[in-house]
Amino acid sequence: MSTATAENTQDQTASEAIPSFDVTVRVRRYNPEVSEDAHWDEFQLTMYGTDRVLDCLHKIKWEIDGSLSFRRSCAHGVCGSDAMRINGRNRLACKVLLKDLDLSKPLTVEPIKGLPCEKDLIVDMEPFFQSYREIMPFLVNVDNEPERERYQSAEDRARFDDTTKCILCAACTSSCPVFWTDGQYFGPAAIVNAHRFIFDSRDQAGDMRLEILNDKEGVWRCRTTFNCTEACPRGIQITKAIAEVKKAALSRAM
């Protein structure tokens, strides 16, 4: 077999093997420098193979309309920059593959809800991080520092493993109907991060965090709708974590 022929055959097979998608993308646009009103823009794109929704947004920005604004960084689901509403559900744009969507209908992309929109898909994250900071998201241990590491059994470490996965993308908090109507509510992400420390055997400030979350805007506002669990791109069992925090708050009150 001559090499040239072999390469040609392979090239053809490869180009045939890559599926392409014709996609209509509807993006919610908002720029207060231009107009106080938001509107929808529609783009027709041809996308390929393993492309994700983030690739659609990049294609629009890089080839069609450079003014489209959205946050993104790592592009593989670990930095938490690109949470947005995709077809009505909170997702990371870099984790939704086009091949997994029904593309016979337009793909809609909007900013996450409940946080003030700054421009296009960019929202003000400050209220979200404010709630996070309020639950004391750091280890508190006032004992004398050991010379080496503090010991922790594998079981104790496993107790809070799930909630250490949070990347603070706000997909959960901004999917919560209670948060939409009451911006004062701490929201699921802050409770998840409180859980991460409350159930860490090395920590000593669990009572203080439970006190903070026992507030009227705290953990009791949760109505167990499971939106947060469904939205979490890290697969954290958020509603379960919130229930565990509720239970801890109750047993502390006893």
Next chain:
Amino acid sequence: MQVHKYDVVIVGAGGAGMRAAIESGQRAKTAVLTKLYPTRSHTGAAQGGMCAALANVEEDSWEWHTFDTIKGGDYLVDQDAAEIMAKEAIEAVLDLEKMGLPFNRTPEGKIDQRRFGGHTRDHGKSPVRRACYAADRTGHMILQTLYQACIKHNVEFYNEFYVFDLILVDTPEGRRPSGVVAYELATGELHVFQAKSVVFATGGNGKVFKTTSNAHTLTGDGMAIAFRNGLPLEDMEFVQFHPTGLAGLGILVSEAARGEGGILRNSDGERFMERYAPTIKDLAPRDIVARSMANEVREGRGCGPNKDYVLLDLTHLEPAHIDAKLPDITEFARTYLGVEPYTEPVPVFPTAHYTMGGIPTDIKGEVFENSEKTIPGLYAAGEVACVSVHGSNRLGTNSLLDINVFGKRAGVNAAEYSQRAEFLPIPDDAMEATEALLQNALSAHGSEKVGAIRKDLQDTMDLNMQVFRTEESINQALSDISALEERYANIAIQDHGKRYNLDLLEAVELGFLLQLAKVMSVAALHRQESRGGHAREDFPKRDDENFMVHSMVYEDPSSETAGIRQETKPVIFTHYEPMERKY
């Protein structure tokens, strides 16, 4: 324009920047400026672990770690810095544990450790369990833990403030920093931050390549800003290509996959690393594994329809073991390639991962302005810096270590310097360069799109400056870059607003990338030998007689090589004689 005054300004809020801030913030008035939010930084994408000779699970010593680091870097490592890093590694891990980092634990409850490429027992005898880890999300845990510690210590952050320039002023003692110029993304306003000490911790520049594990935002900002201010960049020809990027995508699959027993196979199903590194096989350092993979593909033993990748085989591992130790990377394989790692091998190929070079610093983190003299008050740490602890090839886990050890040192030294220094004036023309940069971009009514130029840059770098290089390929890259610079002068920006003008920022970032691609190519052209991550096919041997030196490149319009002047800096030796590098 707003003016702010801080003793210490830290640019960048990844691992190095936040580790510096924790120290500096407790000693001096400190601000951290980041173009992102701190938790978006790419430290969070690091997976496998952070090495330290804790000896929690088997015998180990920091001296062995030093040796491995020096040999791994193909003897271009400054040996005093490597000793410091390996010695202080132990405290660095314990610091993180005390801040709350949830490490995986041994049955007795100590920090667990696992194997990693190039880390060995007693000077290369066999792999050693030295990497402290939290599943395959160690970087995520480090980033979160450092951010949490910053909140605990009330560190002041300016999020989405993009630093465009460093202000250096002449004093009788030489040049000193007096602050930085920053652009506020939300408003488009310029700010001046006056400071006695400035720490650069802006990360790497992997986005000069198309296939990369790096985030979109890793555009080498700090390196380019230093270079534009007349400072040298060191060892920029050395780029690490991580062996296992998801094929076609470049998304990182941790070396921990091989540390936990994963095996690389070619189209014959052969464990080909046995041929290239008979002693430690799949756990050879990254430069060797990446070249071996590229060679298998080149010789026709690649897999898939185009025979353009190899396979990472985890199918002999217990699914429960995979779930416990490698949950994230196996999910990446499922999500992005539709491959089930329990039962199918994962397609992988080398991906641009890490810049060994950067802003030259001494062991205090102080930045060199030439091969002899440093600038007190100016610091750099992490991937943006070159201490040099990685030499020509970084060992896996040593970057998480680098940011912690030298981030801490830079923070302490920046704060201490600020306590004995005075504020220096902000010159009247301090904003000029930045205003010109923005004005040029905003008034651009050309015809070229930023995205198209960036794509062409990344294509030529992937083609000509990747795992294997020749004089011809490097010259091709340089001539392509020069053509792209002409196109860059004719770009069009569509967004002319002030609010979150990311169109504008991408144009500025592209300017940084073009400049750094040129720097890397010129340095690669000068180094006529093969060492670590720099493999010249026209000079396949290491040449200690002529090239056992760091390269130092400067902007110099009078130079005939793309306006870049090349000098050298000696490598620091303590007591390790260069040997042939075999594994």
